[in-house]
Amino acid sequence: MPFCPKCKYEFVEGLDRCPDCDAKLVDKLPEKHEVSIKWVLLSILSSPIMAEMVKETLKNRGIQSFIKTDVLNAAFLAKGTSTAGSFAKIFVPEEDKKSAEEILKSISDIK
Numbered sequence: 199m200p201f202c203p204k205c206k207y208e209f210v211e212g213l214d215r216c217p218d219c220d221a222k223l224v225d226k227l228p229e230k231h232e233v234s235i236k237w238v239l240l241s242i243l244s245s246p247i248m249a250e251m252v253k254e255t256l257k258n259r260g261i262q263s264f265i266k267t268d269v270l271n272a273a274f275l276a277k278g279t280s281t282a283g284s285f286a287k288i289f290v291p292e293e294d295k296k297s298a299e300e301i302l303k304s305i306s307d308i309k
């Protein structure tokens with residue numbers, strides 16, 4: 199089964215790109231200890247640029263993270279909550295969530 203190396207999702211045979219993030223799917227996730235990481239959603243950010251910034255900051259503090267970018271679909275847009283575009287979900291390992299939240303908070307305070 200193909201996997202998305204970014205989203206860690208498994209997809210049906212026949213796809214070669216992830217429908218979510220357009221990453222090239224791999225046959226298998228690398229057999230590393232990181233497979234056992236439980237990823238939890240840290241935050242949903244309004245822009246992928248902001249997400250990259252958070253990711254970079256987390257990395258500097260030794261926390262892994264990954265970003266899943268979603269393009270807003272029609273149903274979401276219909277709610278009229280924000281402007282068209284994409285938003286980004288940022289995930290961190292469950293064990294690092296607390297510290298990541300504090301880092302995220304300190305970033306938001308600066309802004």
Ligand SMILES: [Zn+2]
Pocket residue numbers: 202203204205206216217218219220221
């Ligand atoms: Zn993906």
